[in-house]
Amino acid sequence: MIVKLAIDVPIFQLFDYFWNQEELLRDPRIGDIVRVEFRSKITSGIVLQINSKSSCVNDQERNLKSVLAIAPDLKVTQQIINLCQFSSKYYLRPIGEVLFGSIPSDWKKPNKWELLQKQKQKEEKKQKAPKSEEKPLLWELNEEQVSSLAYLKEVSNQNEFELILLKGITGSGKTAVYLSWLKEVLKDDEAQCLILVPEINLTPQLEKIVKEVFVDEEVTVLHSDITSAQRNIAWWKIQNGTSRVILGTRLSIFAPAKNIKAIVIDEEHDNSYKQQDGLRYNARDLAIWRASELKIPIVLTSATPSCETWHKVLHKKISLLALSRKAKEGASFSNLNLIDFGRARKNKKINEYGLSTEIHEVISRTRENNKQTLIYINRRGYAPILYCKTCSWKSSCKKCSAWMVVHKKIGSNRKVMQCHHCGSSQFTPISCPECGNQDLETLGVGTQKIEEYLKETYPEIDLIRIDSDSTKTKGSAEELFKKIHIGEPAIIIGTQMIIKGHDFQHIQSIIVIDVDKSLYSQDFRAVEKIFSQLVQVAGRAGRGKNAEGANIYIQTEFVDHPMFKALAEHKYDQFISDIVQERREYQLPPYSHQALIIAESKSEKINNEMLYQLKLYLEHELPKNIQISDPTPRVLQRLSGVERNQILIETNDRVKLQNILEKALDYIEVIKKKSRSIKLQIDRDPIQF
Ligand code: ADP
Ligand code: ZN
Ligand code: ZN
Numbered sequence: 001m002i003v004k005l006a007i008d009v010p011i012f013q014l015f016d017y018f019w020n021q022e023e024l025l026r027d028p029r030i031g032d033i034v035r036v037e038f039r040s041k042i043t044s045g046i047v048l049q050i051n052s053k054s055s056c057v058n059d060q061e062r063n064l065k066s067v068l069a070i071a072p073d074l075k076v077t078q079q080i081i082n083l084c085q086f087s088s089k090y091y092l093r094p095i096g097e098v099l100f101g102s103i104p105s106d107w108k109k110p111n112k113w114e115l116l117q118k119q120k121q122k123e124e125k126k127q128k129a130p131k132s133e134e135k136p137l138l139w140e141l142n143e144e145q146v147s148s149l150a151y152l153k154e155v156s157n158q159n160e161f162e163l164i165l166l167k168g169i170t171g172s173g174k175t176a177v178y179l180s181w182l183k184e185v186l187k188d189d190e191a192q193c194l195i196l197v198p199e200i201n202l203t204p205q206l207e208k209i210v211k212e213v214f215v216d217e218e219v220t221v222l223h224s225d226i227t228s229a230q231r232n233i234a235w236w237k238i239q240n241g242t243s244r245v246i247l248g249t250r251l252s253i254f255a256p257a258k259n260i261k262a263i264v265i266d267e268e269h270d271n272s273y274k275q276q277d278g279l280r281y282n283a284r285d286l287a288i289w290r291a292s293e294l295k296i297p298i299v300l301t302s303a304t305p306s307c308e309t310w311h312k313v314l315h316k317k318i319s320l321l322a323l324s325r326k327a328k329e330g331a332s333f334s335n336l337n338l339i340d341f342g343r344a345r346k347n348k349k350i351n352e353y354g355l356s357t358e359i360h361e362v363i364s365r366t367r368e369n370n371k372q373t374l375i376y377i378n379r380r381g382y383a384p385i386l387y388c389k390t391c392s393w394k395s396s397c398k399k400c401s402a403w404m405v406v407h408k409k410i411g412s413n414r415k416v417m418q419c420h421h422c423g424s425s426q427f428t429p430i431s432c433p434e435c436g437n438q439d440l441e442t443l444g445v446g447t448q449k450i451e452e453y454l455k456e457t458y459p460e461i462d463l464i465r466i467d468s469d470s471t472k473t474k475g476s477a478e479e480l481f482k483k484i485h486i487g488e489p490a491i492i493i494g495t496q497m498i499i500k501g502h503d504f505q506h507i508q509s510i511i512v513i514d515v516d517k518s519l520y521s522q523d524f525r526a527v528e529k530i531f532s533q534l535v536q537v538a539g540r541a542g543r544g545k546n547a548e549g550a551n552i553y554i555q556t557e558f559v560d561h562p563m564f565k566a567l568a569e570h571k572y573d574q575f576i577s578d579i580v581q582e583r584r585e586y587q588l589p590p591y592s593h594q595a596l597i598i599a600e601s602k603s604e605k606i607n608n609e610m611l612y613q614l615k616l617y618l619e620h621e622l623p624k625n626i627q628i629s630d631p632t633p634r635v636l637q638r639l640s641g642v643e644r645n646q647i648l649i650e651t652n653d654r655v656k657l658q659n660i661l662e663k664a665l666d667y668i669e670v671i672k673k674k675s676r677s678i679k680l681q682i683d684r685d686p687i688q689f
Contacts, residue, residue: 001052003028003067005045007038008100008108012669014048018066026070031081033071035110042068044108046076046099071113073120076103077239077256083290084254090658092665092682093279101279102254104231116232123233131216137183138212139176139327148321152181152299155319156262161292165268165309166301168323169570170539171331171503174301175206177323178264179213181299182245186217191261192244196252196283198270198500200225204478205502206266207247214245222248222255250275250283253290263291267500268300268309269532271687280683303539303572304532307525307583310576311590334510334541334550336568341516341557353445353453354513355555360457362509362553367461367489371508374492375450376499376537379514380467381405382449383442386417388432390439399424401638407469408448422640445514447493454491462490466498499536507541510552519558522635524588525687528579531563535572587650589685593657596686597664598634598646601678607631607645610671610678615647617667618660626651626660635689646689657684 001021004014017036019028032047045067076099084102088095106112141149148166155162168174182193197206200223211219220234220243237243239256246255250273265273265284273283284300291298300309300318312318326332339358344350349357366373383406386395395404397419404417406428418425431438442449451465464480471477477497484492487506492498518530534554541550554564566575584591597614599607611631618628627650634644649664651657661682668680 001028001050002064003034003047004049004051005034005036005067006048006096006099007036007043007045008096009038010094010097012094012665014095015045016064017045018064019050020066024067024070028067029075031076031078033074033076033107034067035069035071036067037065042110044071044100044110046081046096048081048095069110071107071110072117073236074107074113074116075239077258079258079290079294080254080256082293083286086289087279087281087286091279091281091684092661098279102251103256104228104235106228106232107235119229119232120236123236129216137176137180138209139173139180141176141180142173142325142327144323144325145173145177145180145327148177148323149180149184151319151321152177152297153184155297156181156185159295160297161295162297163288163291163312163318164297164299164321165305165313165318166299166321166323167305168301168303169326169333169572170303170536171326171328172303172323173327174323175209175266176327177321178266178299178301179210182262182264183213185262186214186244188261190241190259192238192241192246192257192259193262193264194252194255194257194260194287195245195247195264195266196273196287197247197249197266198272200249210245210247217245218243219245219247220255222246222252224249224251250281253281253283253286260290260294261296263287263296263298265298265300267302269302269304269306269528271529274685274687276688280686282685285685302532304528304535305576307528307576307580308590310573311580311583314577314580332550333570334538334552336538336564337551337553338559338564339553339555340559341555344555353450355450355453359511359513359553359555362511362551363454363458363461363491366509367458369508370489372484372487372490372492372504372506373509373511374494374498374504374507374537374540375454375511375513376494377445377447377450377512377514378495378533379444379446380448380469380495381407381418381420381446382415382452383444383446385443386428387441387443388435388437389441390437391432391435393432393434394443395428397422397424399638399641401636405446406442408452421636447495451493454493458491462488464490464492466492466494468495468497471497496533499533499540502540504540508550510537510541510550512537512552512554515554516557519556519561519563523689524583524586527563528576531566531575534563534567538567587652592650592652593654594684594686595649595657595661596646596683596689597649597668598644598681598683599631599678600642600644600681602641602643604633604637604643604645606678607643610680611645611647614664614667614680618649618664623656623660625653626656648689 001019002016003019007015028047028050034045036045084098088098100108166174185191207221265287268284275281313320339356344356363373385403386406395417397404400419400421402421404419407416407418409416415428416425417428447465447467464483466480518526538552599611601607608631615628629648631645631647634646
């Protein structure tokens, strides 16, 4: 027999191998993982097709190598093969790369197979904990939650695909609803369920709750930080059904559960569901595809749904469940207060850190009330730029078209400059590299600078800074969050890390600085993004008992922006509907479908020439209603010394887009064979430009 194998190489083809039944002791099966020699190296392949010998040309046959061994106990399920085949076609990546990206990396190393078996046997020997007594759920659901749950139960009984949006303000108890639902679903002893969350730092809290709700279940938690041994065991438990609850970040959409009966995508609007390199998939979209294949319900949750999802609501392609009240007694909305930056500046009420007098009053007042203040700035480090006043030199990165960010270094008086894109870093120069001026200044503020300033100004108040620098060491994030939860008066300074999922009880005032650049950004999704961040940030206050009187203060130059009105009046739906309407007028997604073709090389000129050629090629017999832009630089044009340019393809017809991208791919494959100095990649449904 001849088998066609997927192999982990960036080539769009399967590879033929002989299958010798006598040596291998059985027939091949689709999904078998096998050991083969490929380009003089030992590697793994996955059986995707089985052909009888007769269908092969004899001459070719003689040159074929044989499959050397079958991996014991490892197999890629048909469901996962289907999902990978769809992803491969839709995102235009080779099937081998997609399949091998979806399984634990140890599976593809034949020399690890023995270890894998040992891990499995060890795990099998472990005794299962006895079932604990049936406990009631953690919550007594309110009326809205009960009726949402009732709907979900009803849907589950129908064994059909249904797309549902569970929309509710932060703290309205969406988690409680979907976990109650999943608990019902798992009453079927064979059933499994999948919960996708945007980021790892969201998982610890949710993980705890999920494990509490499912005390008797093996809850598998998947994210990029687990060890390969953990991943191996997880895959095995998911595949054989031992683990019935899977909680993880985007990659978990490839979890090989055989009997998923429900999928939840928490915070569906979050951009981290989209992978930004290699297979540039969107896990939310793949989840919807998988649910429709499996004929099961899928629930998306959000306080601020994405335009894509809200568009489906407006067109009745998704069932809407809404929670409009805070779940906890006493919890309330926080009041929105705008601080008019322009006016404050005119009245000289802004200090050199960009903080207005009013902000200081808020901090003092909150301290007097023995409560916590949260300052949200989504910029880590000390300051975004180092600057020479004499000659205007700025700290640009040599390898990227970006500024190097100034950071304070623990245990050193000297600061460092770090590029957040390529990672290169160095000590800040003592004098200006251009003119020798010794008086270099920092421009703008980051979390560290604000922290330093507040420490001096309010020596008596505790400061807690939470960003990816202050939480690098293992356990430090938990420590800091614990400190906040204890509830002593404090000023908390945090980036996006702080706004997700946490149920803080003692924050009374929230201060947001630095939103303005998002309001008038080139990125058409920027407003939607900042809106959702602000809703989430606002949701961090007013959570505890007697939370009445929580306030959010936003310092902005644009006090009349409609977004603030929507925030103040809690008219989220209307605001998102307005954005959707705007997208319609400009024929932007979801009213059009987009794809980028990105060229990367050492030279912008080479990129543009190549992209022009490609454009010309695609425009030959171009169907109607497809637009192809001229080459433009990417927003971050140079990254790690590589120039990046792109063309944008837009159409309102998905099929036409697929066709033209396949045509582009053929061209790209030809180029790939001819030239190694330029890399062309397709990004379908892009969110970064
Ligand atoms: P969301 O996911 O909508 O932001 P959560 O599910 O995190 O909201 O709920 C917010 C808080 O309210 C949590 O502390 C949760 O335990 C609590 N909660 C949820 N439902 C109820 C309920 N019915 N009664 C009391 N508290 C609840
Ligand atoms: Zn200078
Ligand atoms: Zn850089």
